[in-house]
Amino acid sequence: MAGILGPRAIFWAFIVLATGMIYRTYLHTFISLTLGIGREIQPIEDFPWTCTRVRHPLLEGCEDLWLDEQDRKLYAACSSLESRKGWSPAGSLYNISARSRTDHIAVINVDQPGSDGLYGLRQLKVGGYQDDLDLHGFDVRKIEGRLRFWLINHRPPVDHVTGEFLDARVVGANSTVEIFDLDETSDTLEHVKTVASEAILTPNGVAVEEDGLGFVITNDHNTKTGTFRDLELLSGGGSLAYCRSDTGKCHIAADKGFSMANGIAHDKNGYYYVTNSASGLITVHKLVNNELIQVESINTGYPMDNLWLDADGNLIAAAFPDSIALVKSSMDPYNIVAPATVLMINDIAKQLKTYGKNVKVSKLAEDRDAKSLPSTTVAVHDAKGHKLFLAGIFSPFITICEQRL
Structure with a gap:
């Protein structure tokens, strides 16, 4: 009868409708954001920076950085590239035997390049901790005249009865947060506490409150392993865990909309400002009754990694203008460097009050031709010294840029 669809027509109409919904919901974002089709990427010459690459084995595979603006030192959580390529749970790489067991915190004096151009580079020793460190993100606070470090540690899973390694591809990493203290007269990190919790599921970044007691962990996935884990690039996933350094207790404080x-x-x-790598959003959260409530969302238009809040209240984000090039770089990091972008939101707290989600996102630096910057996963802006420090989890060097005033 005219006007009534048969079963086959209804079936194909459903397929077309579902396909359209999937495209609008997932694939359109993936194509425009992740692949960067139509995105203008500028050369480094367009920006007022003079940049130098600093190469040394201690500065390979540095996933995160922290700047002590007062004492003028930069700290970096680093590993060998071969280790990163095999054991990197955040990237679903679970080859335990590839671990170099040499992960470390490197430190440089940012205003003293020295005759060798290595800025007094050295590696911090580790005291009072018996296991190896497998480092990722970290944060630091000054507590009673010393620096306290909160280090995400992707330990391999171990059978507590036999002491043998478990299959990490099945159970994932046994991730913890390790707390260390560094006395200002010492180059040795002294272990304070291990924070272990089921809420520390797939930790990526950590941000510590001013008093050094509360801290928040980003979990970048919903599960440690699994068939559909990597599909979260399309469907989304992740959570925030709120922890206490004094009690060692953690709980999931937000698990929707990431x-x-x-x-x-x-x-x-x-x-708390959180990057959502698969959507290009920076979500803003406030702790209310032990829950992290989202109060705003900012669309940057770029996949992003680590964040840095500089001394002037500007929010800095390491962004990926060409994700395909970034993947290629991760597979061959000594020979391929991916383009990099550093985004900035000036005085973000003030802008949020005035404009809400419509804050202005600008480029602080960009390197279309990968001439100077690393395949960047972290960018730190030194507002006092007018410098920019950049590193990457799959980069064999860091870059130090000085602003041309």
């Missing part, structure tokens, strides 16, 4: 929760920063107003 798209691979990644980098995180915390300001003095109590706001």
